[in-house]
Amino acid sequence: MVKDPLKKIKPEILRISAYHLKPQPCQIKLNQNENPFDVPEFIKVLLAEKILQRSWGRYPDFHATELCRKLAAHTGWIPGGITVGNGSNELLQIVLHLVLERGKKLLLVTPTFALYRIMGLSNAAAVLEVPFEDFSCFPRGGLLEAIDKERPDAMVLCSPNNPTGTLLESDVLREVLELTDGLVVLDQAYHEFSGYHGVDLLHRNPHLIITRTFSKAMAAAGLRIGYLLGHPEVIEQINKVKLPYNINFMTLAAAEALLDNLDCFLEPIQELIRERQRLYNEMSEIQGVEVFPSRANFILFRMKDTARVFTNLRQKGILIRDVSSVRGLENCLRVSVGLPEENLEFLRVLRESVQ
Amino acid sequence: MVKDPLKKIKPEILRISAYHLKPQPCQIKLNQNENPFDVPEFIKVLLAEKILQRSWGRYPDFHATELCRKLAAHTGWIPGGITVGNGSNELLQIVLHLVLERGKKLLLVTPTFALYRIMGLSNAAAVLEVPFEDFSCFPRGGLLEAIDKERPDAMVLCSPNNPTGTLLESDVLREVLELTDGLVVLDQAYHEFSGYHGVDLLHRNPHLIITRTFSKAMAAAGLRIGYLLGHPEVIEQINKVKLPYNINFMTLAAAEALLDNLDCFLEPIQELIRERQRLYNEMSEIQGVEVFPSRANFILFRMKDTARVFTNLRQKGILIRDVSSVRGLENCLRVSVGLPEENLEFLRVLRESVQ
Secondary structure, eight states: OOOOTTTTSOHHHHHOOOOOOOOOOOSEEOSSOOOTTOOOHHHHHHHHHHHHHSOTTSOOOSSOHHHHHHHHHHHTSOGGGEEEESHHHHHHHHHHHHHOOTTOEEEEEESOOTHHHHHHHHTTOEEEEEEOSSTTSOOHHHHHHHHHHHOOSEEEEESSOTTTOOOOOHHHHHHHHHHOOSEEEEEOTTGGGTTOOOGGGGTTOTTEEEEEESSSTTSOTTTOOEEEEOOHHHHHHHHHHSOTTOSOHHHHHHHHHHHHTTHHHHHHHHHHHHHHHHHHHHHHTSTTOEEOOOSSSEEEEEOSOHHHHHHHHHHTTEEOEEOTTSTTOTTEEEEEOOOHHHHHHHHHHHHHHHO | OOOOTTTTSOHHHHHOOOOOOOOOOOSEEOSSOOOTTOOOHHHHHHHHHHHHHSOTTSOOOSSOHHHHHHHHHHHTSOGGGEEEESHHHHHHHHHHHHHOOTTOEEEEEESOOHHHHHHHHHTTOEEEEEEOSSTTSOOHHHHHHHHHHHOOSEEEEESSOTTTOOOOOHHHHHHHHHHOOSEEEEEOTTGGGTTOOOGGGGTTOTTEEEEEESSSTTSOTTTOOEEEEOOHHHHHHHHHHSOTTOSOHHHHHHHHHHHHTTHHHHHHHHHHHHHHHHHHHHHHTSTTOEEOOOSSSEEEEEOSOHHHHHHHHHHTTEEOEEOTTSTTOTTEEEEEOOOHHHHHHHHHHHHHHHO
């Protein structure tokens, strides 16, 4: 008799809609908050040499010791409080898996990055959502009230938040940390564009975990490298569940080369921040467009006829992200900050679209 | 008040001993079942070119479509029934996570690869073990009885089994598939050395899942690439939990290049099989050494004084795996099949050690 392969799968997983992004060819790609500046050529050459020299048949470093040491120097945190993953997503997934199971609670402030919810559901946990009241700041009152009432086992706070661009104020974060005894994950994928790092809070808050990525400011989305800062006791538990040799030798070598050359990324980051400001200012002057201030490398905006505007941009070769089907983001679109000439072209077509 | 960061972590995870392998420098490395032949130089050059040309700032392929198409051609299975991971371990972990939670059961035949048990425990599942009676074949009677009695939700059968080298006979696998309605994962990390592939069984058994790796026969342990063959309905669920963009662009390109040049690996595989046979024959003639037949690229053997023998080999620059502390593997050591001259040197020092 042929067996039903879905019979044993958790019902919460069967009900999840997969995270999906249809690849669409375009001339100007402003849909994934990628860094348009790429990494410098000489770093690529360094890696190409490593790839030619090194035996591919041998396992990579078990502990990524050298990379963690460099990350400690970069972040000002201790090497024993750092671990690395295939993108920060892998590390977020592990942290939530440490804590969540059926009957446990994950708290999110929404709208936010879609994967957190999927990670909660795949562990059969309850996912509780505190909605933003407006996108200029985190909903302090609602958040503290929900923590007090629901006693969540874990929460993920994305700051700056994707896709709203909102920065979590450090005072609010301190209040959250004071009130909860659940794990608090601060996802700082975009922190380099915000000017806030929060590492000081790790010292007195062993239940705080910070995740970061090389995908945005470090222009390495193609490499999938992320890292996590936390208390050494938590890192020890993470390293039990994290698979051995999770990062391959090429990625380790690339990440080390990027960290050795951090200076190269400072000016591109500043330019993206200036471009973000210019985009914000110019978009604010377009009638019928409501623009939300952002501390990241993207901008969320609201307007009528998003479907028509999205398609019009698409037809002119510009791909942005249509987030209007997400609850709380009705009539919203998100645009990544691109190269100056890409942003100009985006502004031109956007203006054209509203006329 | 400083919070206890371990308070919310599952007790089963707190109790796990981390999988750990201390790196030890050596001249002859026979401890991780790596392929000593490396990949051909021209494949490395192909990848180096890709790394120089491609923007690192852009995300990799969402679906690894081209790689799955090539894997379908290679395996004779359908592209919609294939997914790829950072080593087969990532895929094993996801499959078990689909099914396991507190109150569910994972069945293993032991001794086997240590990570399966950790994966079961990290999901707070009960891990049931059926011991090998001897290492020449899987314990058919005990396995069928345990399935009948315990109704496990999932099982992982490693074939050839690490570290015993035992091949699961296809007749026994058929009986297992007939009897259980849990998910059956066949971990075929070493299948290229065994002559058995088992893909035909996927057609009538949608609850069968096969995992494989590029780390052994394909000489790419440093790259961390694995793949999974299963029913498209199961793949759909796996792809919900598997993180988007889990494989970076370099690894994808490397895996495609390896598959395009499969011919290069056929002769090295044959040579490793011949060397395994030679090692087996010569080790069998050493008095006091009990050698177990193997269908993989390693050999398990039992003898007195394993600690002294291991240390003696170590002092002569030869690193093998001391598995003697594992239950069921008392007095056992495992040696990977290396280059002909490495195997000769190993044999020489082993003979010396027992005199």
